[in-house]
Amino acid sequence: MSIPNIITLCRILLVPVIVWAIASNEMEIAFAVFVVAGVSDAVDGFLAKRFNMSSELGALLDPLADKALLVSIYVSLGIWGAIPRWLVILVVSRDIMIVGAVMISWVFGKPIPMKPLMVSKLNTVAQVSFAALVLGALAFGFEPAPYDLFLMGAVTVLTLLSVSLYLVEWMRHMSTIEPSR
Template identity: 60%
Template structure:
């Protein structure tokens, strides 16, 4: 077990704590824990890439940790009334679609290797930034004003574009 993998496991263990913090109204704590998770993601990636600590386990754990955190936060923020439910549904549906396509490809004996697309990386960055903004605004009592609506539109559009791009890639793979 490498140090980056241990850091990633720690990030996975933070997920239920962040969910609890949001659900309990401890949004400021949730913000700081979310920030800690983001910093840990950068550190484990840096260590793995720059010190030859990349592992097959880490290649699976890192995106799992990222998705578990993002999906959990969006669902919890929506249930808590801090985000409209549609945005959480969009975030979850995209990930379910991708996982479903991977599983279907495996069942069809046509396994697909998913590599992050540029639109997906941008989408993840915007989802993280928007979740952090919402947590910070709620936790510190700051109004986001029109930035909230702009963030919703950005997350919604990028999530849809990312889902469509992965679907197109998958369809090309299955058709070949």
């Protein structure tokens, strides 16, 4: 168990804290925990790369922690009414489709290599930025317009583009399966 993995596990443990904070209308706490989670993500990545502490466990835990945090925040803010529910459904559905495709490929004995696409990285930046803006606006009482509309548009377009590219790649990968006789 390396230091970056411990930091990542701590980030996973922050998920229920941030959900509680949003549900309890403690937006300052939610924003602060979100910032701590973001800093911890940067720190664990830096340590893993700089000090050669990368591991298979870390390669699995880090994206899991990121997705758990983002999905939880989007769902919580959607339930709270701070972001449109259609956007929550879009963001969560993308992740479900990708995980489902990976699971199906494993079931067929044709695991697909997990390599994040550039559009997916941009999507994550847009999702994080939008969540930070909404949480910051709720915590500190400022009007996020017009930046919220711009970021919401970016999240929408990048989410749709990302899932489309992943599904095309997955279908290409899965089309090499031989039919059973």
